[in-house]
Amino acid sequence: MKFLAINGSPHGDRGNTAILLDKVVDGLTAAGGSVEVVQLSKITVNPCIGCDCCHKTGKCPIPDNFEALKExxxxxxxxxxxxxxxxxxxxxxxxxxxxxxxxxxxCLAMEGKYGVVVESSGGGGDDQVLNYMERVVGLLGAWSVGGVGSSMAGERLFPNQDQLFAKATALGGELYRAALEKKEYADQAGAKLALAAYMRGLVDFMKDFWHYEYEYWQRLGK
Ligand SMILES: Cc1cc2nc3c(=O)[nH]c(=O)nc-3n(C[C@H](O)[C@H](O)[C@H](O)COP(=O)(O)O)c2cc1C
Structure with missing residues (x-):
């Protein structure tokens, strides 16, 4: 099974976030997953310019690495x-x-896929950032398997590091098993249905403009 890890730290694989991400990746590969790690610092994903082309055509016209990453x-x-x-x-x-x-x-295009989130901070606020990223996993249509995050306790050192790393590694294994077993999470199912109804309604409302997305939902027949 194929997994993609995306690290948004400008420090890339030399940063604190990468230390924790590596532990999740270790757990995922030990369970049998094949993982590609993408450092956003090494590719170019420019800010959205709000042109609505993705809604109208299904493609972003900004000439950078986004479309390849999307695929x-x-x-x-x-x-x-x-x-x-x-x-x-x-x-x-x-x-x-x-x-x-x-x-x-x-389009809730990541439906049927599974996401995990990872965060590091200087001094806290970890749950707020993790919760936000988990919301994005859900907005993409995917099941959220969980997250791991921590503040630092010094130069490239986490507090309770062994425990934290064990949690991160276990989460990687859980991500693999969730994808393998096509796990469904009862506590996310209601929000998933409500989100699908909302997105279908929004796209239907905009059908004269957002042709790609309207046709996408029509093809799904939902
Ligand atoms: C621009 C900037 C903003 C930051 N904001 C916060 C913050 O709000 N709260 C916090 O605890 N740490 C904050 N930090 C510290 C980083 O989250 C922390 O050093 C993190 O571990 C860096 O990870 P990295 O090495 O993977 O980039 C900030 C750092 C920078 C450079």
Whole structure:
């Protein structure tokens, strides 16, 4: 099974977030998953310009690496979103990716896939950032398997590190098993149905403009 890990830290694989992300990836590969790690710092995903082309045509016209990354997301069984806490939210690099995913969100295009979120911070606010990223996993249509995050306790050192790393590794294994077993989460099912009704209604309302998304939902027959 194929998994994609996306790290939004400008420090890439040398950063704190990458330490925790690596542990999740270790758990995922030990369970049998094949993982590709993408550092947003090494590719270009520019901010959304609000042109609505994704809604109208299904493609983003900004000439950068987003469309290729989108295809990787659509081809995976599960994914990991990792970001440092930047002012109680994700990094600008990760936020740019979220905004560029607006078309995927309207189509709930990641339905049937599974997501995990990873965060590191200087001094806390971890749950706020993790909850936000988990919401984005849900908005993409995917099941949220969980998250792991922590503040730092020094230079590249986490508090209760062994325990934290064990949690991260276990979460990687859980992501693999969730995707393998096509797990459904009863506590997310209601919100999933409500979101689908909302997105279908929104796209229907905009059907004279958002042709691609209207036809996408028509094809689904939902
Ligand atoms: C622009 C910026 C904003 C930050 N905002 C916060 C914050 O609001 N709360 C916090 O606890 N840490 C904050 N930090 C600290 C980072 O979250 C922390 O150092 C993190 O572990 C960096 O991960 P990285 O090495 O993967 O980039 C901020 C750091 C930067 C550079």
């Amino acid at each position: 990787q997301l659509l081809a995976c069984d599960g994914f990991i979103l990792a970001s440092p806490n930047y002012i109680m939210s994700v990094s600008a690099q990760m936020k740019a990716l979220f905004d560029r995913c607006c078309g995927l969100i309207h």
